[in-house]
Amino acid sequence: MDVGISILVTFVLILVNGYFSASEMALVNARRVVLQKEAEEGSKKAATALELASDSDRFLATIQVAITLVGFFASAAAATNLSDPLAQWMSSFGIEWLSFAAPAMAPVIITLIVSYFSIVIGELVPKRIALASAESVSKTVAGPLKVFQKIASPIVRFTAASANLLARLMGVKSADERQEVSEEEIRYIVADNEELDDDEKRMIHEVLDLGDATAEDAMTPRVDMIATEDSETVRQVLDRMRGTGYSRLPVYHDDLDNVVGIVRYKDLINPLLDDKEADTVDGYMAEAGFVPESKALLPLLNEMQTNRQQMAIVVDEYGGTAGLITIEDIVEEIVGEIVDETDFGENEHVTRLSDNEWLAAGSIPCDEAVELGWPVKEDESYETVVGWLMDRFDRVPQLGDEFVVDGYVFKVQQMRRRRVSQLRVTRTPDAVQEEQPLEEE
Numbered sequence: 001m002d003v004g005i006s007i008l009v010t011f012v013l014i015l016v017n018g019y020f021s022a023s024e025m026a027l028v029n030a031r032r033v034v035l036q037k038e039a040e041e042g043s044k045k046a047a048t049a050l051e052l053a054s055d056s057d058r059f060l061a062t063i064q065v066a067i068t069l070v071g072f073f074a075s076a077a078a079a080t081n082l083s084d085p086l087a088q089w090m091s092s093f094g095i096e097w098l099s100f101a102a103p104a105m106a107p108v109i110i111t112l113i114v115s116y117f118s119i120v121i122g123e124l125v126p127k128r129i130a131l132a133s134a135e136s137v138s139k140t141v142a143g144p145l146k147v148f149q150k151i152a153s154p155i156v157r158f159t160a161a162s163a164n165l166l167a168r169l170m171g172v173k174s175a176d177e178r179q180e181v182s183e184e185e186i187r188y189i190v191a192d193n194e195e196l197d198d199d200e201k202r203m204i205h206e207v208l209d210l211g212d213a214t215a216e217d218a219m220t221p222r223v224d225m226i227a228t229e230d231s232e233t234v235r236q237v238l239d240r241m242r243g244t245g246y247s248r249l250p251v252y253h254d255d256l257d258n259v260v261g262i263v264r265y266k267d268l269i270n271p272l273l274d275d276k277e278a279d280t281v282d283g284y285m286a287e288a289g290f291v292p293e294s295k296a297l298l299p300l301l302n303e304m305q306t307n308r309q310q311m312a313i314v315v316d317e318y319g320g321t322a323g324l325i326t327i328e329d330i331v332e333e334i335v336g337e338i339v340d341e342t343d344f345g346e347n348e349h350v351t352r353l354s355d356n357e358w359l360a361a362g363s364i365p366c367d368e369a370v371e372l373g374w375p376v377k378e379d380e381s382y383e384t385v386v387g388w389l390m391d392r393f394d395r396v397p398q399l400g401d402e403f404v405v406d407g408y409v410f411k412v413q414q415m416r417r418r419r420v421s422q423l424r425v426t427r428t429p430d431a432v433q434e435e436q437p438l439e440e441e
Helices: 003-029 032-040 044-054 056-091 096-132 134-151 153-169 183-192 198-210 234-244 265-273 297-306 327-335 366-371 385-393
Strands: 248-253 255-264 290-292 311-315 321-326 350-354 357-361 402-405 408-416 419-427 436-438
Touching (some): 003 044, 003 056, 003 096, 044 056, 044 134, 056 134, 056 153, 134 153, 183 198, 198 327, 234 248, 234 265, 248 321, 255 265, 255 321, 297 327, 321 327, 366 385, 385 402, 385 419
Parallel strands (some): 290 311
Antiparallel strands (some): 248 255, 311 321, 350 357, 357 419, 402 436, 408 419
């Protein structure tokens, strides 16, 4: 064979080797979610790539067979057709020892040259291209690779079966049998990703944590529930809603362990306009939903959305009322506290309930508290009222804790995980001079 043709054939075989190397790297690293989406949108190339990637044992065997055959033919073609011309060229220098060694050295030199180009052009460069655009390359190579897989099917099946047998004997699982990505790996990927900002990373971690969270973790506990009795009038309930800012309240009969329904603000407007404000609220309430404390939050969120429930009553193992939970409570476990028209705004940290009672955000600054007349001391070591309480009593507040300072009672009303999100502040008639935290019974 002519030397020029031999070089061309060898170079083409090296390029073919690069094609299969790129195919392997692309299909292994392609994101199946992306391919799945494009396949569902009608992309035949994506569907073919997804089909190949889904059977990793078979396509890896296909590529390995191809690379082995191409590498063999490239080396054989080069060594057979180029060794003699190279040996003759080396002997033409008239150096005795070189002429003697040329027949032995020529095949080695040819093999080294072919190996160099095979590594660079047939392996490294194609694999870098495939890594940079795994999905795009996968779709490009999928069609021809599938055709080759059918042609080489007998060899592929034999080699794949042999590899699987040896792997099982060694206790190695197939790549398709292993869990693709663990939760811990996702957390590591998120933490190490520089394209995500801190809020996005936090939300992803919160979603992962939500898988282990239950209704008990997100509910408003019984002691902090604001409810109404079924014997109360429409006017009384509306006044309570206006005072608290809530548009829905649980309705109970006799005590909180016997919740009989949910009353909504919008359902009380018509009775009020029709001069029926003296009617008892039990005639205008909706059915209440009940969930156990152990109910997982993600399925609960799905159920509440499906049933169009904004609020559900959480019950303990004995059937008693443990608290209540809303869709907003669950969503806040992911995105953090949601501020609506009834919550504290950016510049509004406190709502006055009466002359002697306030509802305050846990983030209320000390200077605002001082302006309200609360016995809060400002200091550089803290900025908020919660920070002042922690500094004063030398402990982390817990849900339901009450701290008495100079006639003011600071009660931890709500918490988000370990953060105090709401305080209820009450000014008592008798000024208490001693600082004494009151423990719940």
